[in-house]
Amino acid sequence: EIVLTQSPATLSLSPGERATLSCRASQSVSISLAWYQQKPGQAPRLLVYDASSRATGIPARFSGSGSGTDFTLTISSLEPEDFAVYYCQQRTNWPLTFGGGTKVEIK
Amino acid sequence: EVQLVETGGVLIQPGGSLRLSCAASGLNVSNSYMSWVRQAPGEGLDWLSVIYSDGSTSYAESVKGRFTISRDRSKNTVFFQMNSLKAEDTAVYYCASFFAAKFFDYWGRGTLVTVSS
Numbered sequence A: 001e002i003v004l005t006q007s008p009a010t011l012s013l014s015p016g017e018r019a020t021l022s023c024r025a026s027q028s029v030s031i032s033l034a035w036y037q038q039k040p041g042q043a044p045r046l047l048v049y050d051a052s053s054r055a056t057g058i059p060a061r062f063s064g065s066g067s068g069t070d071f072t073l074t075i076s077s078l079e080p081e082d083f084a085v086y087y088c089q090q091r092t093n094w095p096l097t098f099g100g101g102t103k104v105e106i107k
Numbered sequence B: 001e002v003q004l005v006e007t008g009g010v011l012i013q014p015g016g017s018l019r020l021s022c023a024a025s026g027l028n029v030s031n032s033y034m035s036w037v038r039q040a041p042g043e044g045l046d047w048l049s050v051i052y053s054d055g056s057t058s059y060a061e062s063v064k065g066r067f068t069i070s071r072d073r074s075k076n077t078v079f080f081q082m083n084s085l086k087a088e089d090t091a092v093y094y095c096a097s098f099f100a101a102k103f104f105d106y107w108g109r110g111t112l113v114t115v116s117s
Helices: none
Strands: A004-007 A010-013 A019-025 A033-038 A045-049 A062-067 A070-075 A085-090 A102-106 B003-007 B018-025 B034-039 B045-051 B057-059 B067-072 B077-082 B091-099 B103-107 B111-115
Touching: A004 A085, A010 A019, A019 A033, A019 A085, A019 A102, A033 A062, A033 B103, A045 A062, A045 B103, A070 A085, B003 B091, B018 B034, B018 B091, B018 B111, B034 B067, B034 B077, B034 B103, B045 B067, B045 B077, B045 B091, B057 B067, B077 B091
Parallel strands: A010 A102
Antiparallel strands: A004 A019, A019 A070, A033 A045, A033 A085, A062 A070, A085 A102, B003 B018, B018 B077, B034 B045, B034 B091, B045 B057, B067 B077, B091 B103, B091 B111
16 A cells, blocks of 8 residues: 655645645655645545646646655645645555645644 | 535444435536545545446445445436444545546535444
């Protein structure tokens, strides 16, 4: 099973700041990695797939990068609605796995 | 617009059985790959099962042999039969569209299953 390790667990930032979230895979997943945003009481929302492709309707301030084992989700300038939990997910190998999440909180 | 609506979550005793439903609109469950993902209280996301367009299925080890995914074409609905429920099955259960068998592009709002005596 491929383990996805997300860091940091919590990121405390102010609106307007840049957020950099990391997802590291225990073995290569090529570019088969997705990122999701989840707000309290809501379902996850797809942000990025294939490591760097933004999903439909996702603002340009969200960008994904990386390949192999190291991936990054960057939010260029945090908006108030971006404070949430973010998960990465791989499907290179079964079983499909998610990372443990990074909470982006208001400083 | 794609909508997925899960129903069927309840408070149930350990050892009991439950069937969740996921009614879809805006997509055809028979032509799509559909999955169930759960989230225990305060925890992360946990993939459970997928049903492919050809009807084949796959399960996480944690639920294999206890849970069964199926679909009804006439109702455009996906089901999740859960047997021999345990306290650790307590979670919000989400139905999601599994695009290209790679990532989840549409999610329902989830239904809460609580397993407790």
